[in-house]
Each structure stands twice: as structure tokens, then as C-alpha cells.
Amino acid sequence: MKGILLVNLGSPDSPEPKDVKKYLGEFLMDERVIDVPLWARNLLVKGIILNTRPKASAAAYKKIWWEEGSPLIVISKRLQEKIQKQVETPVALAMRYGSMTIKKSMQELVDKGVSEILLFPLYPQFAMATTETILVLAEEIQKQYFPQVKLDSVKAFYNKPDYIKVLSNSIKKHLEGKDYDHLLFSYHGVPERHIKKRDITKSHCKIDGSCCITPSKAHEFCYRHQCLEVTRLVAKHLQLEDNSYSSSFQSRLGFDPWLQPYTDRTIERLGKEGIKNMAIVTPAFVSDCLETLEEIAMEGQEIFHEVGGKDFTTIPCLNDDEEFVDLLSNWINNWIN
Ligand SMILES: C=CC1=C(C)c2cc3[nH]c(cc4nc(cc5[nH]c(cc1n2)c(C)c5CCC(=O)O)C(CCC(=O)O)=C4C)c(C)c3C=C
Ligand SMILES: [Fe+2]
Numbered sequence: 001m002k003g004i005l006l007v008n009l010g011s012p013d014s015p016e017p018k019d020v021k022k023y024l025g026e027f028l029m030d031e032r033v034i035d036v037p038l039w040a041r042n043l044l045v046k047g048i049i050l051n052t053r054p055k056a057s058a059a060a061y062k063k064i065w066w067e068e069g070s071p072l073i074v075i076s077k078r079l080q081e082k083i084q085k086q087v088e089t090p091v092a093l094a095m096r097y098g099s100m101t102i103k104k105s106m107q108e109l110v111d112k113g114v115s116e117i118l119l120f121p122l123y124p125q126f127a128m129a130t131t132e133t134i135l136v137l138a139e140e141i142q143k144q145y146f147p148q149v150k151l152d153s154v155k156a157f158y159n160k161p162d163y164i165k166v167l168s169n170s171i172k173k174h175l176e177g178k179d180y181d182h183l184l185f186s187y188h189g190v191p192e193r194h195i196k197k198r199d200i201t202k203s204h205c206k207i208d209g210s211c212c213i214t215p216s217k218a219h220e221f222c223y224r225h226q227c228l229e230v231t232r233l234v235a236k237h238l239q240l241e242d243n244s245y246s247s248s249f250q251s252r253l254g255f256d257p258w259l260q261p262y263t264d265r266t267i268e269r270l271g272k273e274g275i276k277n278m279a280i281v282t283p284a285f286v287s288d289c290l291e292t293l294e295e296i297a298m299e300g301q302e303i304f305h306e307v308g309g310k311d312f313t314t315i316p317c318l319n320d321d322e323e324f325v326d327l328l329s330n331w332i333n334n335w336i337n
């Protein structure tokens with residue numbers, strides 16, 4: 001029998017500093033997230049970040065935490081339950097980091113008689129720090145604990161026309177009746193180095209004004225290209241006017257250059273340039289989480305107001321939107337049959 005394993009990023013067990021520290025330790029010690037030699041990662045993560053960041057991170061998590069738990073986990077569970085209603089084969093949910101492990105969820109599927117698993121990373125764009133780390137870990141677990149199970153995986157779906165349509169419809173629905181001057185597409189950032197490391201041509205990615213719009217085989221693994229493509233395709237679908245939208249990258253960590261322009265500086269610039277009403281959408285995230293509910297909806301809004309902006313509309317992620325559930329269920333049913 002076939003089975004599905006949806007995988008999202010994960011969250012701490014609670015917004016208390018000790019749980020946040022445990023979670024961040026696992027997340028940031030991943031060599032595909034902080035991609036430096038082990039000794040340097042130990043020094044940076046265990047020596048510096050885990051001694052300074054958990055308190056502030058925990059305070060941020062407390063602001064967005066729901067009674068049922070972490071928004072990212074609760075929303076992912078709702079998505080799983082809704083997909084399960086439309087799919088005949090078992091659908092399990094795991095997180096790359098934290099207690100809902102890939103191993104436990106694979107075991108759950110195997111216990112139900114599953115011998116072929118479709119791994120479904122819940123990320124529209126490929127990144128070393130997201131899709132790749134899930135695929136690598138899932139393969140290791142399968143080889144070690146479930147050698148009899150066949151593993152298949154869903155590729156980044158950033159440019160699939162039916163995905164672009166669902167995302168565009170959601171944006172349109174949430175902006176209905178709103179008067180906005182600028183729509184900002186804010187994607188989670190990654191260090192520039194990550195993009196160059198995954199350039200399979202070894203020479204294409206220059207992270208300049210043109211490489212990501214020049215066709216290349218490198219784009220199969222270029223997070224920057226895939227983000228900018230989502231913006232381009234949605235803008236085309238919604239017939240947005242030039243200069244009424246732009247892309248930026250949020251959540252940078254550390255001192256290395258990350259993908260630019262940075263979201264916080266872009267919001268500030270837009271406000272200073274006289275934009276009064278802005279909307280913001282976050283298509284690198286399938287589920288609302290700390291990075292959308294706190295960093296964008298709270299901090300982003302504050303920055304905008306400080307520089308004279310008025311109306312700041314945060315468009316929710318696709319979460320468990322009916323059209324999105326139908327879309328994922330269709331893709332899964334096509335794989336099953
Ligand atoms: C598109 C998805 C994501 C990419 C790419 C990504 C890269 C990345 N992230 C960090 C560091 C942190 N990310 C944190 C939170 C966080 N990141 C994502 C998604 C991507 N990260 C999500 C969905 C979340 C929220 C999780 C939740 O529980 O709601 C955090 C923790 C929060 C904080 O302390 O600010 C860190 C740290 C790096 C270094 C990185 C790429 C290299
Ligand atoms: Fe992140």
C-alpha cells in the first residue's frame with residue numbers, strides 16, 4: 001500500500017526558553033542550515049546563539065502561541081486532516097525538527113501496512129536548509145530502519161500553474177475591497193553562500209540583477225530564482241501593474257550576506273517613499289508561523305507605522321485553505337493512481 005508523509009519545519013514543544021533552546025539547538029546544528037565545519041558550528045551555535053537567543057525567541061513565540069499549541073504545528077495538522085478526507089491512502093505528518101519526528105511518522109505509516117511512501121516537503125521552493133535536509137534525513141531513516149519501504153518525493157512546486165492559481169486566488173480574496181499601493185512578496189532569506197553551493201553548473205549563480213531571470217539548469221536548485229519566479233507568475237496571473245509589487249527576503253541571522261533586499265529595510269523604504277497602504281504576502285511559508293505572525297504581522301507593521309505608513313495588510317499563508325487542500329489532494333491522488 002502507498003502512504004503520504006507531509007513534512008514541515010517544526011516548532012518548540014512550548015514557548016518556554018528551555019524548549020526553545022532545545023529546538024534551536026537541533027535546528028541550527030543541522031549542517032544544511034548553518035553550513036560551516038562542525039567545530040565552527042559548535043562554537044557559533046552552542047557557544048554563542050544558544051546562550052543569547054532563546055530568551056528573546058521564547059518571548060516572540062509567547063506572543064503568537066495558540067491555546068492548542070504552535071500555530072505552525074496546529075495548522076499543519078489541520079491540513080493533514082483535511083487532505084486525509086480526500087485521499088484513500090494513509091496521510092502522516094512529521095516535522096524536520098522537534099518531537100514529531102520523521103522516524104515516528106514513518107513507523108506510523110508502516111504499522112498501517114504502507115510499503116511505499118511519498119515524501120511531501122511542505123515548501124514551494126527548494127532550499128538546502130528546508131527541502132534538501134528533509135530528503136537526506138528521510139532517506140537515512142528509511143535505509144536504517146525501514147529498508148523494505150520504497151521512498152519517493154515531491155519536487156518543489158513553485159512554478160506549477162495550478163499552485164500559482166491557488167496562491168493568486170488567495171491573495172485576491174484577502175485583498176478584496178482593500179485599497180493598497182504596494183504588494184510586497186516577502187520570502188524567508190538564506191545566506192547567499194547557500195545559493196552558490198547548490199549551483200549545479202558551478203558558474204551560473206552570481207546573485208546579480210540578471211542570473212535568476214536567465215534560463216539555466218541551475219534553477220532546479222536555486223532558491224532565489226524560485227522565489228522570484230513565484231512573484232513573477234503571480235503578478236502575471238493577477239495582472240499587477242509594474243512598480244505596484246516587489247520581492248524581499250526576511251529573517252536573516254548572523255553577519256554573512258543573505259539574499260537581498262531585506263524585508264525590514266524594504267518596508268521602511270516603502271513607508272519613507274510615501275506608500276500609505278501596503279499588503280504583504282509570504283509565499284515561502286505554507287503555514288503561518290513565528291516568521292509571519294510575529295516578524296511580519298507585528299514587527300513589520302510597527303516599522304511601517306513608525307515611518308508614516310497607515311494600513312498594513314498581512315495576507316495569511318495558504319494554511320488549510322480549501323483550494324490548497326484540493327490542490328495537494330489532487331497531486332497525491334495522481335501519484336497514488
Ligand atoms: C522557507 C522556509 C525557510 C528557510 C529557507 C529557512 C532558512 C533558515 N532559517 C534559519 C534560522 C531560523 N529560522 C527560524 C524560524 C523559522 N524558519 C522557517 C522557515 C525557513 N527557514 C520557519 C517556518 C520558521 C518558524 C518556525 C516556527 O516555529 O514557527 C528560527 C527560529 C526563530 C527565531 O529565533 O527567530 C531561526 C533561528 C536559518 C539560519 C536558515 C538558513 C540557513
Ligand atoms: Fe528559518
Ligand SMILES: [Fe+2]
Binds near residue numbers: 211213222225
Ligand atoms: Fe539563479
